[in-house]
Amino acid sequence: MNAEIISVIGVVVSAFAIFISFRASKEANGASKEANRLSGYYNGLVERNNQFVSGQTELLLNQTIGETKRHLVEVTFRLSELSNRDENQVEQLSDMLGTLLKSAQENHLNAYESACGLYLDNKIDKIRFKKLYILELRQLVTGNVYQEFFYPDIKSSYQAILKVYKEWNNLE
DSSP: HHHHHHHHHHHHHHHHHHHHHHHHHHHHHHHHHHHHHHHHHHHHHHHHHHHHHHHHHHHHHHHHHHHHHHHHHHHHHHHGGGGGGGHHHHHHHHHHHOOOOHHHHHHHHHHHHHHHHHHHOOOSSSSHHHEEEEEHHHHHHHHSTTOOOOHSGGGOSSSHHHHHHHHHOOOO
């Protein structure tokens, strides 16, 4: 009889342990689902934040490139006004504005170099960047105005521009 009581108590304890185990498993499953839901929500927030930051970066690049273009146009315009001055003034201003023009060109190229660096590092939307700048980069690299800055390309300070240009214009 004692053996039967011990067996019944063992069965009851085992059934209770199975019930507790089943309930704990069910609660763990619910907690896991909640963690997955929260993880998805968090990942969505991170993705939206990354898109926002990328958009801000692209806007800033666009503004910087625009500012360097305006400055370059202004310096070029000042150089064109030299024909209205006497010879002494022209020589003095020509040297000064020539230096200023080269500096403006370098600033302009530096803005593109930074943008291309971000492109290469996947920090901005590559498809949108290519749509916006493919023609401009082609003109910079192949046009006559900036040849001294790009060739020979091995010595150029603008390697990111050249790398993006070659990626987009691979003739092979």
